[in-house]
Amino acid sequence: MAKTLFEKVWSQHVVNENDDGSVLLYIDRQLVHEVTSPQAFEGLRIAGRKPWRTSASVATPDHNVPTTGLEHGITDPVAKTQVEALDSNCEEFGITEFKMGDIRQGIVHVVGPEQGLVLPGMTVVCGDSHTSTHGALAAIATGIGTSEVEHVLATQTLIQQKPTLMRINVSGDLPEGITGKDVALYIIGKIGTAGGTGYAIEFAGSAIEALSMEGRMTLCNMTIEAGARCGMVAVDDKTIAYVKGRPFSPTGEVWDKAEAAWRKLYSDADARFDKEVHLNAADIVPQVSWGTSPEMVMPITGSTPDLSDAKDDVQREGWTRAFEYMGLNENTPMQDITVDKVFIGSCTNARIEDFRAAASIAKGYKVADNIKLAMVVPGSGLVKAQAEAEGLDKIFMDAGFEWRAPGCSMCLAMNADRLGAGERCASTSNRNFEGRQGAGGRTHLVSPAMAAAAAIKGHFVDIRDWNAKA
Amino acid sequence: MQAFTKLEGLVVPLDRANVDTDAIIPKQFLKSIKRTGYGPFLFDEWRYEDVGQPEMDCSNRPIRKDFVLNQARFKGAKIMLARENFGCGSSREHAPWAIVDYGVSCVIAPSFADIFYNNCFKNGILPVVLSDAEMDVLFAETEANEGYKLSVDLAAQTVTTPSGQVFNFEVDDFRKHCLFNGLDDIGLTLQQADKIKAYEAKRKVDAPWLFA
Numbered sequence A: 001m002a003k004t005l006f007e008k009v010w011s012q013h014v015v016n017e018n019d020d021g022s023v024l025l026y027i028d029r030q031l032v033h034e035v036t037s038p039q040a041f042e043g044l045r046i047a048g049r050k051p052w053r054t055s056a057s058v059a060t061p062d063h064n065v066p067t068t069g070l071e072h073g074i075t076d077p078v079a080k081t082q083v084e085a086l087d088s089n090c091e092e093f094g095i096t097e098f099k100m101g102d103i104r105q106g107i108v109h110v111v112g113p114e115q116g117l118v119l120p121g122m123t124v125v126c127g128d129s130h131t132s133t134h135g136a137l138a139a140i141a142t143g144i145g146t147s148e149v150e151h152v153l154a155t156q157t158l159i160q161q162k163p164t165l166m167r168i169n170v171s172g173d174l175p176e177g178i179t180g181k182d183v184a185l186y187i188i189g190k191i192g193t194a195g196g197t198g199y200a201i202e203f204a205g206s207a208i209e210a211l212s213m214e215g216r217m218t219l220c221n222m223t224i225e226a227g228a229r230c231g232m233v234a235v236d237d238k239t240i241a242y243v244k245g246r247p248f249s250p251t252g253e254v255w256d257k258a259e260a261a262w263r264k265l266y267s268d269a270d271a272r273f274d275k276e277v278h279l280n281a282a283d284i285v286p287q288v289s290w291g292t293s294p295e296m297v298m299p300i301t302g303s304t305p306d307l308s309d310a311k312d313d314v315q316r317e318g319w320t321r322a323f324e325y326m327g328l329n330e331n332t333p334m335q336d337i338t339v340d341k342v343f344i345g346s347c348t349n350a351r352i353e354d355f356r357a358a359a360s361i362a363k364g365y366k367v368a369d370n371i372k373l374a375m376v377v378p379g380s381g382l383v384k385a386q387a388e389a390e391g392l393d394k395i396f397m398d399a400g401f402e403w404r405a406p407g408c409s410m411c412l413a414m415n416a417d418r419l420g421a422g423e424r425c426a427s428t429s430n431r432n433f434e435g436r437q438g439a440g441g442r443t444h445l446v447s448p449a450m451a452a453a454a455a456i457k458g459h460f461v462d463i464r465d466w467n468a469k470a
Numbered sequence B: 001m002q003a004f005t006k007l008e009g010l011v012v013p014l015d016r017a018n019v020d021t022d023a024i025i026p027k028q029f030l031k032s033i034k035r036t037g038y039g040p041f042l043f044d045e046w047r048y049e050d051v052g053q054p055e056m057d058c059s060n061r062p063i064r065k066d067f068v069l070n071q072a073r074f075k076g077a078k079i080m081l082a083r084e085n086f087g088c089g090s091s092r093e094h095a096p097w098a099i100v101d102y103g104v105s106c107v108i109a110p111s112f113a114d115i116f117y118n119n120c121f122k123n124g125i126l127p128v129v130l131s132d133a134e135m136d137v138l139f140a141e142t143e144a145n146e147g148y149k150l151s152v153d154l155a156a157q158t159v160t161t162p163s164g165q166v167f168n169f170e171v172d173d174f175r176k177h178c179l180f181n182g183l184d185d186i187g188l189t190l191q192q193a194d195k196i197k198a199y200e201a202k203r204k205v206d207a208p209w210l211f212a
């Protein structure tokens, strides 16, 4: 019978089909970070349990780590306790950890693929919603809560209901200047933040095939913002080339066997989905979010919406509240919105290609006078080293950006990097929720090139004009 | 885990769509390594004028009087009404921990975000999905009647209003069983340890790269 990509991977991981239709699903890889794991390790300790298979889990601290002044260690005592708890838990339970100071340390979702810890066809979990990132490698990758982190540590399995399946086809060629980030925001704008609820989404079509692996990671990363359980892209030559030679990737004969298996990871021609969405790449314009939910997004050529266009009262109230929180009015052209800070980083956009794109905009320019802070935060120590080897750090610093150490940073502002109340930020992260980047902070989600251009001009601009001028 | 069987309690209406986990419990509280003590910080940014910090004493903090949780008539609520896509955003289990620590053990909404929905069951909270029309009835009645209570029966899968109107809801059997009996599902899964071992043995042959 014809199978979808999701069904192929899923069926290879079913340990048992339970009477009620749920399955016991085997988990190949668990990524662990400091925020959602301490209570899980504590649970194991209280119950006197051991991890089922220690080599399946790998940890790194990311959410709380400072991005400056590393020589002083972590100065926030509560954050320090949490990072130290991760260190001691990993030591006690025998779990590999890339600690602070290790060049491999970074945001879990950047580190996982970079190290070859995530391989095609795997089931991957992490106590973090953006685990969906790893679906770019044709893995079933889902975020879980702390109780499930403990469940996976103790049993290497999860009890799961099979989700319904959606395929989003983006056909045609992506116009110049359009990135995985724009595709992600465009899709969420179309289907809404609850549009993917209950679904596993496969992204397909010529525009998706044309994306780089990193672009696909950006896209899958944001699947959770559409409410979906996971996002996936089929294996192709790019996937295989990406995985090859990574520290935890197989080699020799095992590689050959693995590659043969991975090459089968695509949806069969006549496989059936519960829902199909068709979009045209040519319609996608650089995207900027205007509100407090990722579905509140506009093309850079557009304006904030008119309240009379809301579909119902609930949406109208949501928009009204968003306008108030964001300090914006109806029908404001997106290009008129000025920003105070710029953040280029996060598991969505802190990989080498993101920095190359941003640096190509910033090169030879200076950050605008109204910008209080423009910061670039690499996704991992290895991304940082690579960028420095290419001289990107110099380009950023010459333009007036700060070049930081790896971590989640101002994506969620658990460390010192945050917005003040009322400050407006062009951010390459994934969430524009109220208070996400600091209490009262106002976030606009954009691609790395769009963020860099906003830093130079002091307001949002259409990156396609920039390309035309350059 | 606390079992959930029947609950009769005061209802608090949170009339907003897309309430995200950053709003339910802001990130500064995620630095704790405990499971309890989050209740005073539930909806911190909406509840207080100042910015909350972990472990601070909340008794003298300036409150935002118009936020529902701060209104005297909703003090002690055990059931919360919400709108679509409640609990969207991060996977933080601190969100249900804060809700249950506050004293609410049933949230009724037209839809929930997946991870949050799942996390509720692990923490003795019953998330109930009702239709938009049914939610409108409950919101209107809660607003109109001070001291409005609902009774929720997990076995019967019903929500009953004071006037005797009954709404039915769906919940899958396994989750219901675990919540009803307060069961730790790790223990249940470990009863299948032999099956997990057998799966691994076969998989090691078929896909050895997964066990490096």
Ligand code: SF4
Pocket: A062, A063, A107, A108, A109, A128, A130, A346, A347, A348, A407, A408, A411, A412, A429, A430
């Ligand atoms: S970068 Fe942001 S979204 Fe990604 S894992 Fe860190 S906090 Fe979460």
